[in-house]
Amino acid sequence: MQAGMSSRLGMSVVVACCLLILSPWAVISVNPSLNDDVLGLIVFKADIQDPEGKLSSWDEDQDNACNFVGAKCNPRNNRVVELNLDGFSLSGHLGRGLVQLQFLRKLSLARNNLTGSISSSIVGMENLRVLDLSENSLSGMLPNDFFQQCGSLKSVSLSNNKFTGAFPGSLGSCPMLESLNVSSNLFSGVLPDSLWSLSELSVLDLSDNSFDGEIPAGIGGMYNLRTIGLRRNGFSGIIPDGIGNCFLLRSIDLSENDFTGSLPGTMQKLTLCTNLNLQVNSLDGDIPDWIGKMESLEVLNLSGNRFSGGLPSSLGNLKALQVLDLSWNGLTGSLAESLHGCSSLLEVDFSHNSFTGDVSSGIFGSKLLMGSLPRLQMLDMSSNYFSGGIPSDFRDMTSSLLSLNLSNNSLAGSIPTSIGSLKALNFLDLSVNRLSGSIPQELGQAISLRELRLQKNQLSGSVPSSIGTCLPLTTLILSDNYLVGTIPVEISKLANLQFVDLSFNNFSGELPKQLANLAHLLNFNISHNHFQGELPLGGFFNTISPYSVSGNPALCGAAVNRSCPAVLPKPIVLNPNSTDATSGPLPDTPGHKRIILSISALVAIGAAAVIVIGVIAITVLNFQVRSSASRSAAAFALSAGDDFSHSHTTDADSGKLVMFSGEPDFSTGTHALLNKDCELGRGGFGAVYRTMLRDGRAVAIKKLTVSSLVKSQDEFEREVKKLGQIRHSNLVAMEGYYWTPSLQLLISEFVSGGNLHKHLHEGSGGSVLPWNERFNIVLGTAKALAHLHKMGIIHYNIKSSNVLIDSKSGEPKVADFGLARLLPMLDRYVLSSKIQSVLGYMAPEFACRTVKITEKCDVYGFGVLVLEVVTGKRPVEYMEDDVIVLCDMVRGALEEGRVEECVDGRLQGEFPTEEAVPVVKLGLICTSQVPSNRPDMAEVVNILELIRCPSEGQEESS
Structure with a gap:
């Protein structure tokens, strides 16, 4: 009987779902005993997936929905007034079931994976006060009447979705709206005028969209506005004077837009403002002296504009200021005592301006340094015209300063030993100055140091062994100095090292063999020194770039294409005074010393003689072979x-x-x-x-x-x-x-069209490969490799110079395949040294003898090639003081949501995002560190064909 009742109720829900499409109120006549809220939520549940079973308590047999997880009822009528399903891992789309919740006041479905579009009829907004659909994957345009019935609505958050198009003009129908957050979407166009008439609005966040147009003077009527965020849009024009009438403003973020002109004087009335961020615009003029009247400021960021002139002395009035960023402007003059009252500063960035003067008389002056900035964590004064020496007394900064950048100035003198007292320091950049003297041993006391950059100075002496105590160190750049001596073996203790550049110095001696144990090395540049002997064997040094070791004539090893001399065993000489019973004393021979060679010594001497004779014979044979080779060629x-x-x-x-x-x-x-x-x-x-x-x-x-x-x-x-x-x-x-x-x-x-490397990096004929040709090259290369793998052949040498372009058809043709099959004596280490040009394409398993080399190595190289084609960048690019690994760069951009920025800028947006982004992701999957995680090339071909023609894939799947 119970089963029959459940079946009947289930049938009721099915019928109700059908009738909801026609009229949401018709369901009452189907089963009057079924509560509207229960019915609406059961219908809502039917449209979504609940992988973690969070909604298992939602049972259609319940009299009301008050016991449903996430639901909250009004105790007077047992009707649902709140539905909070934040972070339930739900997917699927928003159906019409929620329209049944007639008493709903708050709907929060944030942090799920809901997809599809939404309509104004999904949720009845007559009584709704809070709507939060943030952090999902909802898309499409909002209907223009979406806010038509929102008289009670106070808070709306649609942030972190994929909504597109213009924002609905019906927003003006929400006079009670206090908070609107639609950040991180794809909205575009000019904002509706009705937005600026919402006088109750206190929070407005439109960041990370594509809105454009100007901010109207009407913003001055938004008297309750406390936070305004317009970051990363296309807003232009001047900042209107009316903004000064929003007296309650605490946070203003207009960064990364196209605002022009000077700062409006009315802003000085915003005395409650704690955060003013105007970075990356085109604002100009002087930084006004009235800025000191905004006494509540904690963050002031005017970087990346066109401000000029000197610092206003009124900055010292900002006693609450914690972050000051004036970088990338045209500011001049000296720092003087402009900041002497800013005792709360944590971060200061004056970089990339035209400041002058003695560095020790500015921010490092006695009034600041000696107790006035005990909390300072970051100081960047790089790329200016500061002179003088680095001060030697850091006093109260010893436990707070994390980052110090004084690079690209005209600083002279020596590096003070007191640098070592900065126990919390993790970034130190003194590069491109005129510093002289030696690197102090005390530097090793900065035990938190992660990056040390001292390149392009006039430093002399040797590298202190104490550097080995800076265990967190990942970057050590000492190039272009006058450093001498050997590399201390203590460097091999720095297990986190990734980037080392010791080039263009006067180092000598042999490299410590223990360096091969540094498992995280990505670059080790010792070019243009006087090193000698054999390179360390194993690890990173098996695939080190020849560029990184060039200019060291006495170095030997595969990377420099110079064999090391054979080491022969020394002959054993017996002690003439020995009383060994096995040999016994031998009589002296007149006129000769009593030096007697053992049998093993004689064998060693004989072997050495044979080797010498062999070398001579081989030399003669090589000469004959060369001459015969010419005859053979003829x-x-x-x-x-x-x-x-x-x-x-x-x-x-x-x-x-x-x-x-x-x-x-x-x-x-x-x-x-x-x-x-x-x-x-x-x-x-x-x-x-x-x-x-x-x-x-x-x-x-x-x-x-x-x-x-x-x-x-x-x-x-x-x-x-x-x-x-x-x-x-x-x-x-x-x-x-x-x-x-x-x-x-x-x-x-x-093949007459040249290779892909020239087309990508050398601008063959001054032209740029369009997207369609790049895609065809990727697809054709994938088909070639798939065919090779089908024939049981591994290419081993995938790189852009081995992909040739047919000048007539434009089709790619893969060359140099299967050559490793001709050379059975080439193990993976010799092979890697023979194909050094594929640095960046080689799969990580080449470095491990115990891992089998399979077709997945080609898949890895193909993945790097894909990223090279899409980005137009080389797999590994050696900068002046850094190394950029393409896979890591693109993977980082993907994690930060900036993958579209990786596409070759020369395409100027002339590429379909729906193709480029999936191709980039496919390239990253192919370069997985674990071979089993990489797809087969046949699968890669199928994926690429689906990316090019998604509709065909859908038809096949259906």
Whole structure:
């Protein structure tokens, strides 16, 4: 019986759901015993997903909804007056069930994943006072009559959604509205005039949208306004004088817009204002002296404008001021004693102005430093014209100062030893000055230091070993100084180090082998010094860039392409006075010393002699090989064969030439291979030349430079023939090969459009690749790799210079595939040194011998290539004092919601966001650190095709 009743009630809900579409009031006639609130909430629940079962208590058998989780009732009539489902992890869309809640006063569905659009009929607003739909994924335009019946509405929050279009003009129908927050959406256009007539409004936040137009003078009628946020929009014009009539304003954020003109004098009446943020606009003129009358100010940010002149002395009246940012303006003069009354300052930024004067007589003057700024945490005076020396007395700043930046000035003298007393300091930048003397040992006492930048000074002496006590250190930049000595082994204790630049100094000696244990290194630049010996083995140093070690003639190792001399065991010399019973004393020989060599010593000497003779013999043989290589190349055009029918083999001097289709008919001889004018480029495996057949068809010839690692002729030919059988429209076709023991050539089709690297980074022909061509290149490359993987071949060498562009069709063609199959002696470490040019493309598993190299390595390289194509940036870019890793940069932008900013700026917005953003995300997925998290290339092709034609994917899924 109970089951039957439940079934009947379930049927009632189904019928009710249908009737709700026609008339929400018709459901009463279906089941008069079913409470409207219960029915409305059950219908609402039917339209959403509840993965965590938070709404499991919502039961249609209840007499009322007062026991429903998230619901609150009026005890007089047991009707729902509040519904709060914040953070319930709900998804789905807002149906019409909520319209049944006739007594609802507050609706809060914040921090869920609700999608779709909303209409004015979803929630009856006649009695609604609070509406909070923030932090969801709602989208679409708000209907113009959305606020038509909102006479009781006091608070609306639609922030952090995806709403688009103009804001509804019906907002003026909400005379009681006190708070409006629609920040972080995609709203655009001019705001409705009715907004500025809402005299009860106290909080207005329109930040992070695309609104434009000017702020009308009518803002002066919003007497109750306490907070106004217009950050990151397109507002323009002047700041109206009427803003000074909003006497209750506490916070003003008009940053990152296009406001112009000077600050209106009426703002001095806003004596209750604590936060004034006008950064990144086009405001100009002097900073007015009346600014000191805004005595409640705690934050004053005027950075990124066009203010000029000096600092007003009235700044000292702002005793509550905690953050002062005047950076990136045209301010001049000295700091003098302008801030002597600002005893509450925590952060001060004067950077990128034209201030002058002795740094120790300004903010570091005695009245400030000695007890006046005990709480100062950040001080940035960089990129000005300050002179003088760094003061030596920091006194009460020792436990508070976190960041000190005095870079890009004209400071002289030495680095004071008192820097070490700043126990909380984590960022110190004194670069690009005229500092001299040595780096003080006391610097090691700054045990919280994370970044130390001292480049481009005149520092001398050695690096103090005490630096090893700064365990949090991640960045150490000491380049362009006169530093000498060896690198202290204590640096290897800094386990968090990521960026080290010691270039352009006079360092010498060997690098500590323990540096290879630094697991987080991303850059270690020691170029242009006097280091010697072998580079550390393992870890980061297995893939270090040749640029980072250049200019050290005595260094050896794979990165500098210079082999280290062999270390021979020293011969063992017996003590002539030894009484070892096994040997016994030997009689003296007149005229000779009693030095007797053991058998092992004789063996060692003999081995050394053999090695010397071997080296001489190899040198002679190499000379002969070079001369025979020339003869072999000359004979290259003389012999031919069809691999699938016959092949012509000559003697050892002429070599063997095999063409996979037709007879070779070269119009040129040896000079086409050896002439520098015909060279197309060089890579890790060899140089590539262009030559012509007599029929006018061009071919590319790769001359392998790893002959000593090539397998036997039979195995070499077998592998090349396999590669010759691979045919795909996005792969460069292998046409044939040439073999002698000392010279191997690979012949392939010639692609005339140049490589992708030149198109992206060298502006081929002054043109910029449009988005559609970039997408086609990504898709074509993915298809090529998918085909290779289907044939069981790993490319190993994915990079933009190996993606060629057909000048006729514009299609990409992937080159240099499968070459590692020809070289069985290349393990991953030797391989990585042979293809140093792929730095940034190489999957992390290359650094670990125990992890199997699979097709997922190609997927990683492809992911980096995708990001390179979309952003137009190189995988790794070496800046003057920093290294930018493309994957990390894009991943950080995605996490901060700035992924669209990563798209190549040269496209000037001429790209579809709905394609670019998913492609970027796909690139990041392909570069996952865990190989199993990367998709297969076949899956990548499918995803790209869905991104290009989403409607087709939907049709297939349906």
